[in-house]
Amino acid sequence: xxxxxxxxxxxxxxxxxxxxxGEHDSGDPVAFLLTMRMSRxxxxxxxxxxxxxxxxxxxxxxxMQLACMQRDAEWQLKPAEPVRFETGMAMYLPxxxxxSCTPEIAAIAFPAGSDRAExxxxxxxxxxxxxxFYRLFRSADWPMDAWPEWFIAGxxxxx
Numbered sequence: 602x603x604x605x606x607x608x609x610x611x612x613x614x615x616x617x618x619x620x621x622x623g624e625h626d627s628g629d630p631v632a633f634l635l636t637m638r639m640s641r642x643x644x645x646x647x648x649x650x651x652x653x654x655x656x657x658x659x660x661x662x663x664x665m666q667l668a669c670m671q672r673d674a675e676w677q678l679k680p681a682e683p684v685r686f687e688t689g690m691a692m693y694l695p696x697x698x699x700x701s702c703t704p705e706i707a708a709i710a711f712p713a714g715s716d717r718a719e720x721x722x723x724x725x726x727x728x729x730x731x732x733x734f735y736r737l738f739r740s741a742d743w744p745m746d747a748w749p750e751w752f753i754a755g756x757x758x759x760x
Contacts, residue, residue: 602710603631603718609683610730612737618694619737621711622684623720630684631718632692633711639695640738641747646700647707647731648749654704654724667751 603625611620618634625631635643655667691713699710699717707727710719722730735748745753 603627603713603716605631605718605720607681607684608720608730610733610737612741614741617741619734619741621720622690623718624684625718630687630690631713632690633713633718634692634694636694637741637743639698640734640743643698643700643709644731644734644738644747647727648752650700650702650707651724651727651731652749654702667749 605623605625608621608623611622612618613620613634616634618636619640621633621635623631623633652667693711693713695711697712701708701710706721706723708719708721710717731752735752738745738748
C-alpha cells in the first residue's frame with residue numbers, strides 16, 4: 602500500500618473531474634480523477650463521519666457546533682507548496698474507494714494499478730480537505746445536495 606503524504610486538489614474543467622494529485626511515501630507523484638458521482642459519494646460519507654464523531658455539546662445546536670468546528674479547521678489551514686501535476690505521472694480514474702474511519706482518523710484508499718494509495722487524515726485535516734473539496738464543487742458548478750446544511754450554512758459567504 603502506498604501512503605499519500607501530501608495532496609493537492611484541483612478541478613479540471615476539461616475533464617469535468619476533481620483531480621487529487623499526491624506524493625506517496627517514496628516521493629513519486631500520483632493522481633486520481635474523481636467523477637462527480639464519486640466526488641458526491643465521498644463528500645457525503647466524509648461529512649456523515651464528522652457528524653457521527655463530533656462530541657455532544659449542549660450550549661449550541663448540533664448544526665452550529667459542526668459549522669464552527671469546520672470554520673476553525675479552515676482558519677488553521679496554512680498555505681503549502683502544491684503537488685505539481687506533471688504529464689506522464691501515474692494517473693487513475695477510480696471506480697471505487699474504501700473508507701476507513703475512527704473517531705480520530707479518516708482514511709481513503711484508492712486503487713492504484715495493482716496497489717492501493719491511502720490518504721489518512723486527522724479530524725482537522727479532514728475538515729480542511731472537505732473545505733477545499735467544497736470550493737471545487739462550487740467552481741465546477743456541481744449540485745450541492747451532497748453537502749449537509751450545516752456545511753453550506755456555515756460557509757463564510759453565507760454569514
